[in-house]
Amino acid sequence: MSSPLSNQVEQALAELERQKAAIDEIQGGLHSVHSTVTAKNRAVSVTVDSRGAVTAVKFPTSAYRSMAGPELGELLVDTIETARGEAMARTVAAFESLLPAGLPMVDLLTGGADPEHGPLPMDKLLAEMFRTAGPDDDPTPPTPAGGR
Structure with missing residues (x-):
């Protein structure tokens, strides 16, 4: 006959295993999560991964050519930050259930x-x-x- 404490320990260990499996599944899925943001003027498009690392920068139109250097730099920074914010929100959403x-x-x-x-x-x-x-x-x- 098992004691109530033994049952609680078994339940806690089973819950720990369920949580570990859920975390492993989420982490595996995060490798495929990317967030791509295109600036309002379509001059630049930035893709970041689930950690917020920039994985691609594209210039879908030639609009960037008529921009001053500081203006293009600011647009890049803003677009990267927006993409990182989206990636962070998706990452947080994946873990919120746990x-x-x-x-x-x-x-x-x-x-x-x-x-x-x-x-x-x-x-x-x-x-x-x-x-x-x-x-x-x-x-x-x-x-x-x-x-x-």
């Missing part, structure tokens, strides 16, 4: 989550994690020894 609701994934990936400018909503994140642990579980995280 993460607790409310986790600021984009901020974490881009370095926007800065503890000096406000903490992450850890109380909400922990409560969500405990809530997803099971319907009979206490939805609030345990209080540390000596805590309030």
Whole structure:
């Protein structure tokens, strides 16, 4: 006869294996994800991969030829940043199903989550994690020894 603790450990290990398989599947799919953005004036088109690395720059029209150097440079930077933003959004969307609701994934990936400018909503994140642990579980995280 197995004990309740043994059952919980088995369930936790099974869930860990499911999560690992889901992460492996998502990571495998990210290799084929690319985001291509064409500037409004169609002078430049930029493709980036799921990590935001530029993989192609194309000039679909001859509009770039009449642009001043600084103007073309600014257009390239803006188009690259837009493509990176789209790629980041697609990458985050792929992982969102595995993460607790409310986790600021984009901020974490881009370095926007800065503890000096406000903490992450850890109380909400922990409560969500405990809530997803099971319907009979206490939805609030345990209080540390000596805590309030």
